[in-house]
Amino acid sequence: MSAETPDYKDTLNLPRTDFPMRAGLPKREPAWLERWNEIGVYDRLREKEGRKPFTLHDGPPYANGHLHIGHALNKTLKDFVVRSHQMMGYDSRYVPGWDCHGLPIEWKIEEKYRKKGKNKDDVPVVDFRRECRAFADEWVDIQREEFKRIGVTGKWENPYLTMDYRAEAVIADEFMKFLMNGTLYQGSKPVMWSPMEQTALAEAEVEYHDKESFTIWVKFKVAEPADHKLAGAHVVIWTTTPWTMPSNKGVVYGKDIAYGLYEVTGTPEESWAQVGDRYILADNLAADVMKGARLDEEQYTRMADVPASDLEGIGLTHPLKGAEGSNGEWDDIRDFRAAEFVTATEGTGFVHCAPSHGMEEFEMYRDLGMLEQVITYNVLDDGGFRADLPFFGGKYILSRKGGEGDANKAVIDKLAEVGGLLARGKIKHSYPHSWRSKAPIIYRNTPQWFASVDRKLDDGMGEMGDSIRERALNSIDQLVKWWPQAGRNRLYSMIEARPDWVLSRQRAWGVPLTCFTKKGALPTDPEFLLKNNEVNARIVKAFEEKSADVWFEDGFKEEVLGGIVNPEDYDQVMDVLDVWFDSGSTHAFVLRDREDGTEDGIADVYLEGTDQHRGWFHSSLLQGCGTLGRAPYRNVVTCGFTLDDKGMKMSKSLGNIIAPAEVIKQYGADILRLWVAQADYTADQRIGPEILKGVADSYRRLRNTMRFMLGSLHDFTESDRVEPADMPELERWVLHRLAELDAQVRKGYAEFDYNAVWQAIFTFATSDLSAYYFDIRKDALYCDGNTLRRRSARTVLDILYHRLTTWLAPILVFTMEEVWLERHPEESASVHLRDFPDTPAAWLDEALAAKWATIRQVRRVVTGALEVQRTERVIGASLEAAPEVYVDADTAAILNTVEFEDVCITSAISVSSGAAPAGAFTMDDTAGVAVVFKHALGEKCQRSWKILPDVGQYNHPGVCKRCSDALDELLADA
Structure with missing residues (x-):
C-alpha cells in the first residue's frame, strides 16, 4: 500500500x-440452569395448547449413591428424547423418578447399626424402615441436583418416588389385583437364594461371573435287585455342587445315551479307584472320567454294553448309607429313572438329583407326584446346614464374606472317607451371583409367593391373550417397536422360557405382600388366601395416609380385618415385594394417576440399558400384562454399557472410573452430552481422556x-x-x-x-x-x-x-x-x-443440487492445483491465481453460468472446453477436469485483496470497482 x-x-x-470462542462451560452452565428455573421453562412448555402428548416414562435409578457415567448416558439420552419431541410439536412430558426400597439401603442402615454395636433384630421394624426412608430421601436430593447439572429437563420439583405414600398404596393395590385375579399363589420350590442377603432373588437380580468350583465324581452302588447282573457295579455322577450331595434323593439317566460297563484292571497308588471296581458310564465320556480318576487306558476295560432297558428298575444306595454316625439319614434306596434333561455333553451321562436344589429335578418329581418323598430342608436361610444334619450340621456353603465356606470341603472329605469318591477336581465356569452383594447364590427350596405366568386370567382384558405370558409375547410383537430390533428378540426369548415370578423377599424395607392366609388351610385350598375388596380398599387407604409402614405396626391386622372377617382366623404375610414389582408398577401411579400422565396409562417410550431386558422392561411387561392386559409401553429403546477407552469395564480396582462430575468440572456438561450424541449408544460405548479431547x-x-x-x-x-x-x-x-x-x-x-x-x-x-x-x-x-x-x-x-x-x-x-x-x-x-x-x-x-455437485467437483480439482503452487511457494494465497480450467462442453456451460472465480476463491478464472495441454493438473477421482496454473494479472485491491486489472481506476485509490461502489455507499450513509 x-x-x-x-x-x-x-x-x-x-x-x-x-x-466468545472459549466456551467456559463449567463456570457458565450453572447460570443457565438457574435462569431456566426462574423463567419456568418446563412448565411454560406445558401451557402450549393443542399438542399431542408424548411421554417418556423414567426407569427409576436407585437412590443410594452418586451418579456414575452410565447414569449420565441414560439420563442424557432420555433428555434427547424429551426435548427433541417437544421441539417437533409434541407436549413432551418427563417425570423423573427413583427406586427407593430394597436391600442395598437396608445394608447401609445395618452397617450403621454395626458400627454403633446395635443389632438390627433388636430395632422395631417400623423404626428401621423410617431410617431407610430418610436415607433414600437424602440420596434423592443429591442425585436430583446431579441430574439437573447435566442439563436434564423435567418435573424435578415433583418427581415420583416408590416410597411415597401414594406410590406404596398403588403398588399394594397392583399386587392385590394379582391376588384377586388368581395370579398369586404360594409354592415351595427351588428358587435362586442369596445366603449373604438371606432372601430369594429373581432373574433380574442375578448376574453371571466366573467362579472356581469343586467338582466331584461320586459312586452310587447298584443294590436292587440283588440278583441283577449289574449288582455291585457303580453308577457314577459328576457335580460342581458337592454341598448338594447330602440332599440327594435319586439319580437319572438318558434313554438315548449309549452306556457301557467299565472295569478297573490296574490302578496307581494315588487313585481312589480299586482293581475290580465296575463303573457304568456314558461311552463318549468314559475316557474323561477315567482320566479324572488318574487311570491310563491300559488300566481299565469296557466289559459290556448297558442298554437303557438294563437300567430300568434298578435301585441305588447313597455313598453315605450306613456310615457310622449317619443315624440312618441316607439309608433309603435312591430313586433311579430316565429323564429328558440328561445329556452326554459333560460329566458322566448320569445326573444326581437333589430336588430341593434343582428346578429340573423338582419339576420332574412334582409331575410324578413324589415331592413329599424327595424334598429336603437341609439348608437354612444363611446357607448353613441344619444343626442336626449328621457330619455337616453348622457347616456353611459360603463364608460370611461371600467366599467359599466349609460345607463343600466337609462333604468331599466325608465322601472320600467312606469310599464314595472316584475323583475330584476344580473347574472355572460361569456362575450366578447376586448383582447387589456380588456373592454367589444357590438354589434352595423354600416357601415363596409367586405370580403365575401361565394361569388363565378371567379379567375381561384378554385381547392380547389369556395368561400373562401370552399377553407379554403378543405385546412384544404387536404393540411395541424396538430400538434396536435385537431388543425384541432378547426379551421375547426370556419371556418365552421364564418360570413363574418370585414376588416375595424376606426383608424389611419394601412394600409388603398385602395378603392374609387362612390358618390351618393348605396353599391349594380355595379359602387359603383372603380375597375381599373391602379389606383391600382399607389397606390402600391406610397406606396412602400413613405409608406402608403401618402394615408392620401392632394391631394393623385387626384394624383392616375387623368387622369383615375374624382376624384370629388369619395370618398376616410379613414378606416384602420384589423391588422389581415396585418399579414394574410405576406406570400405574405415574402414567395413570398423575395429571401429567397419559390418558390410557401407556408410555410412548421406555429407555434403559440392555440389562433391563431382564429388569425393568421385563418386570413392567409382566406387571402390565397382569393388570392392564398389555405392555405399558409403545417403544423400547435400549442402550449399551459404558466402558473405558480400552474397552474395559470401569472399576475402582482398575482406577479407570470416569465420573460425570469430573467431566463436567473439566469440560462442562455439554461436552458430556456431545459424547453421548457422538456414540452409537445401541452398542457399548467407550469414554476416556483422549476420547473426550476429540469430543x-x-x-x-x-x-x-x-x-x-x-x-x-x-x-x-x-x-x-x-x-x-x-x-x-x-x-x-x-x-x-x-x-x-x-x-x-x-x-x-x-x-x-x-x-x-x-x-x-x-x-x-x-x-x-x-x-x-x-x-x-x-x-x-x-x-x-x-x-x-x-x-x-x-x-x-x-x-x-x-x-x-x-x-x-x-x-x-x-x-x-x-x-x-x-x-x-x-x-x-x-x-x-x-x-x-x-x-x-x-x-x-x-x-440445482446436481448442477452444484458438478461445480463443487471441479472446484476440488482447482483447489488441488492451487495447493501444489502454494506448497511450492509459487503463491501465498489463492487470490494470486487466475487458473485455466479444461472440461467438457456441458460442464463448461454449467461453470459459465456462475461466478466460478468466486467459487474457487481466485481473482480470475477461465473455462475452456478444449483439450488440456500436457502437464495440466488432474485428479484420479475426478475424470474430465484439468487445471493449468496462471498468475492473476493486475494490481492487488487494498480492500478485497483480489488482483484485478481495474484496481485504482475509480473514485477511491487502490481498490477495484466493487469496493469503490461499496465505499461510495458508506460515504452516502455517513
Whole structure:
C-alpha cells in the first residue's frame, strides 16, 4: 500500500460478536440452569395448547449413591428424547423418578447399626424402615441436583418416588389385583437364594461371573435287585455342587445315551479307584472320567454294553448309607429313572438329583407326584446346614464374606472317607451371583409367593391373550417397536422360557405382600388366601395416609380385618415385594394417576440399558400384562454399557472410573452430552481422556461455525431479508441442503438415532458451510456493499442460525441457549421454548443440487492445483491465481453460468472446453477436469485483496470497482 492509499480495514463488514470462542462451560452452565428455573421453562412448555402428548416414562435409578457415567448416558439420552419431541410439536412430558426400597439401603442402615454395636433384630421394624426412608430421601436430593447439572429437563420439583405414600398404596393395590385375579399363589420350590442377603432373588437380580468350583465324581452302588447282573457295579455322577450331595434323593439317566460297563484292571497308588471296581458310564465320556480318576487306558476295560432297558428298575444306595454316625439319614434306596434333561455333553451321562436344589429335578418329581418323598430342608436361610444334619450340621456353603465356606470341603472329605469318591477336581465356569452383594447364590427350596405366568386370567382384558405370558409375547410383537430390533428378540426369548415370578423377599424395607392366609388351610385350598375388596380398599387407604409402614405396626391386622372377617382366623404375610414389582408398577401411579400422565396409562417410550431386558422392561411387561392386559409401553429403546477407552469395564480396582462430575468440572456438561450424541449408544460405548479431547475438538469446530454466523448477523434486520426466488443459485443450493437436512434431523430424532442427527448436522456445518459456503461467501459478506448477493447470504445465515440452533438444542442445551440469547436477549427468551422451524418443501431443488455437485467437483480439482503452487511457494494465497480450467462442453456451460472465480476463491478464472495441454493438473477421482496454473494479472485491491486489472481506476485509490461502489455507499450513509 502506498503512502497515499488509505487503510480500508474499518470499511469492511467484518463479523462482530461478543460470543466468545472459549466456551467456559463449567463456570457458565450453572447460570443457565438457574435462569431456566426462574423463567419456568418446563412448565411454560406445558401451557402450549393443542399438542399431542408424548411421554417418556423414567426407569427409576436407585437412590443410594452418586451418579456414575452410565447414569449420565441414560439420563442424557432420555433428555434427547424429551426435548427433541417437544421441539417437533409434541407436549413432551418427563417425570423423573427413583427406586427407593430394597436391600442395598437396608445394608447401609445395618452397617450403621454395626458400627454403633446395635443389632438390627433388636430395632422395631417400623423404626428401621423410617431410617431407610430418610436415607433414600437424602440420596434423592443429591442425585436430583446431579441430574439437573447435566442439563436434564423435567418435573424435578415433583418427581415420583416408590416410597411415597401414594406410590406404596398403588403398588399394594397392583399386587392385590394379582391376588384377586388368581395370579398369586404360594409354592415351595427351588428358587435362586442369596445366603449373604438371606432372601430369594429373581432373574433380574442375578448376574453371571466366573467362579472356581469343586467338582466331584461320586459312586452310587447298584443294590436292587440283588440278583441283577449289574449288582455291585457303580453308577457314577459328576457335580460342581458337592454341598448338594447330602440332599440327594435319586439319580437319572438318558434313554438315548449309549452306556457301557467299565472295569478297573490296574490302578496307581494315588487313585481312589480299586482293581475290580465296575463303573457304568456314558461311552463318549468314559475316557474323561477315567482320566479324572488318574487311570491310563491300559488300566481299565469296557466289559459290556448297558442298554437303557438294563437300567430300568434298578435301585441305588447313597455313598453315605450306613456310615457310622449317619443315624440312618441316607439309608433309603435312591430313586433311579430316565429323564429328558440328561445329556452326554459333560460329566458322566448320569445326573444326581437333589430336588430341593434343582428346578429340573423338582419339576420332574412334582409331575410324578413324589415331592413329599424327595424334598429336603437341609439348608437354612444363611446357607448353613441344619444343626442336626449328621457330619455337616453348622457347616456353611459360603463364608460370611461371600467366599467359599466349609460345607463343600466337609462333604468331599466325608465322601472320600467312606469310599464314595472316584475323583475330584476344580473347574472355572460361569456362575450366578447376586448383582447387589456380588456373592454367589444357590438354589434352595423354600416357601415363596409367586405370580403365575401361565394361569388363565378371567379379567375381561384378554385381547392380547389369556395368561400373562401370552399377553407379554403378543405385546412384544404387536404393540411395541424396538430400538434396536435385537431388543425384541432378547426379551421375547426370556419371556418365552421364564418360570413363574418370585414376588416375595424376606426383608424389611419394601412394600409388603398385602395378603392374609387362612390358618390351618393348605396353599391349594380355595379359602387359603383372603380375597375381599373391602379389606383391600382399607389397606390402600391406610397406606396412602400413613405409608406402608403401618402394615408392620401392632394391631394393623385387626384394624383392616375387623368387622369383615375374624382376624384370629388369619395370618398376616410379613414378606416384602420384589423391588422389581415396585418399579414394574410405576406406570400405574405415574402414567395413570398423575395429571401429567397419559390418558390410557401407556408410555410412548421406555429407555434403559440392555440389562433391563431382564429388569425393568421385563418386570413392567409382566406387571402390565397382569393388570392392564398389555405392555405399558409403545417403544423400547435400549442402550449399551459404558466402558473405558480400552474397552474395559470401569472399576475402582482398575482406577479407570470416569465420573460425570469430573467431566463436567473439566469440560462442562455439554461436552458430556456431545459424547453421548457422538456414540452409537445401541452398542457399548467407550469414554476416556483422549476420547473426550476429540469430543471437545468437535465442539470447538461447531462453536466456531456458530460464532461466524453470529458475527455476520450482528446488524441483520428484516429489511435485509431476500426471498428465496430472488437469491443467487449458491444460496438456493444451501436452502436445498437445509431442506434435505431437515428431513434427516426429524427422522433421526423420531427414530431415537442421535448419532445420525449429530453426524448429519456436524458434517453439514463443517463441510458444506465452514469449508465451502462460508469460505466462498466471506468475500461478499466482508467486501460487498448493500448488494443482493450480500443480503441473500445474510438471509441464508439467518435461516441457518434458526435451524442449527434449534436442531442442536436437544443435544447442546447450554451452548444453543447461549447462541440464542446472543440475538434474543429478552428476559424470558429461551431456545428451549421454540420448535424446529418449518422448512418449505419448495426449497428442495434436485436439478440445482446436481448442477452444484458438478461445480463443487471441479472446484476440488482447482483447489488441488492451487495447493501444489502454494506448497511450492509459487503463491501465498489463492487470490494470486487466475487458473485455466479444461472440461467438457456441458460442464463448461454449467461453470459459465456462475461466478466460478468466486467459487474457487481466485481473482480470475477461465473455462475452456478444449483439450488440456500436457502437464495440466488432474485428479484420479475426478475424470474430465484439468487445471493449468496462471498468475492473476493486475494490481492487488487494498480492500478485497483480489488482483484485478481495474484496481485504482475509480473514485477511491487502490481498490477495484466493487469496493469503490461499496465505499461510495458508506460515504452516502455517513
